[in-house]
Amino acid sequence: MSSTSTTTFSWQQKWTAITPKPFALISILSSSYIIHHVLKSTKRRSQIFHRLLLGLSICDVFASISFFMGTWPIPRGTPGVYLASGTKATCDAQGFFQQFFGVAPPLYNGSLAVYYFLIIR
Numbered sequence: 001m002s003s004t005s006t007t008t009f010s011w012q013q014k015w016t017a018i019t020p021k022p023f024a025l026i027s028i029l030s031s032s033y034i035i036h037h038v039l040k041s042t043k044r045r046s047q048i049f050h051r052l053l054l055g056l057s058i059c060d061v062f063a064s065i066s067f068f069m070g071t072w073p074i075p076r077g078t079p080g081v082y083l084a085s086g087t088k089a090t091c092d093a094q095g096f097f098q099q100f101f102g103v104a105p106p107l108y109n110g111s112l113a114v115y116y117f118l119i120i121r
Contacts, residue, residue, distance in 0.1 A: 021068055024068035027067075032061060073090035
């Protein structure tokens with residue numbers, strides 16, 4: 001067996017690639033529970049608050065999946081990137097998901113803030 005790469009990575013590069021995974025997994029599981037909780041009740045589905053929370057959770061699941069993937073979608077052989085094993089297409093797809101679904105949760109949070117402002121007022 002011959003090694004295709006003799007690149008060594010610092011602990012910081014490894015830490016940066018691996019650390020987001022457990023937190024992203026927790027976020028995926030938590031948001032999935034919220035989605036399930038809202039969708040199983042007709043009453044909850046009809047309330048504005050729960051619909052906003054549903055949209056926030058759906059976007060969070062996709063963003064968290066993208067963060068869980070971490071450096072995997074980055075093209076193989078990219079210098080200084082630990083666990084890079086993707087292609088340009090997988091890298092582009094991950095970039096799309098991080099940009100699109102990374103912007104949506106703050107907008108949903110803003111919508112929830114406006115909702116609460118109007119309800120409490």
